[in-house]
Amino acid sequence: MLNEFRDFILKGNVLDLAVAVIIGAAFATITTSLTEDVIMPIVSAIFGAPDFSTMFLLLGSPPADYAGTMTDYAALKEAGVPMLGWGQFLTVVINFVILAFIIFMIVRYATRVMKKSEAEAEAVDTGPSEIDLLIEIRDSLKK
Structure with a gap:
């Protein structure tokens, strides 16, 4: 069972996925910083x-023991006040759109590179294949 697990983990797809998750998490922090530190201030x-x-938009009143200010989003949220945090939601949506666009651009570029390399490989391989040559030799020998 341990050998099967080792073989499963060492397959290329699993390792590629692990690397992709780690890079994706690091990339997400970059886009979060881009959103929070560059785009959202603008x-x-x-x-x-x-x-x-x-x-945010308050949907209810704070508890009677709440002593904080009514403009502190984090304190109101921690106190359990019902509210609609539309600014934070909008920040997350913008972050997602940026991340999705960047991933789209990477996939688009990778697809173009792969198509170009396939086209170059087909252009180089325009001569007869080995099988065609062997068939031609066989037919010549038969004559």
Whole structure:
């Protein structure tokens, strides 16, 4: 059983998947930083809010023992106040769109490179195959 597990883990597809997950996680942090540190400050400047991810709409009142400010998103969320965190949601959606677009561009480029290398391989291999040559030799010997 351990040998089967070792063989399974050492297959190329599993290792490729593990590498892809690790690189994807690192890449996600880059796009999160791009969204939070570059794009969202620009969007926040347009809307006039210093931190767009803290934009929210209260749906209920805070508990009686809540002593914090009514504009602190994190404190209200921690206190369990029902609210609609639309700014944070919008930040996550923008982050997803950026990540999806970058992945699309990578896949598109990889597809073009693979098609180009396939076309080059076909262009180089325009002569007769070994089987064709052997058939031709056989037919010549028969004559």
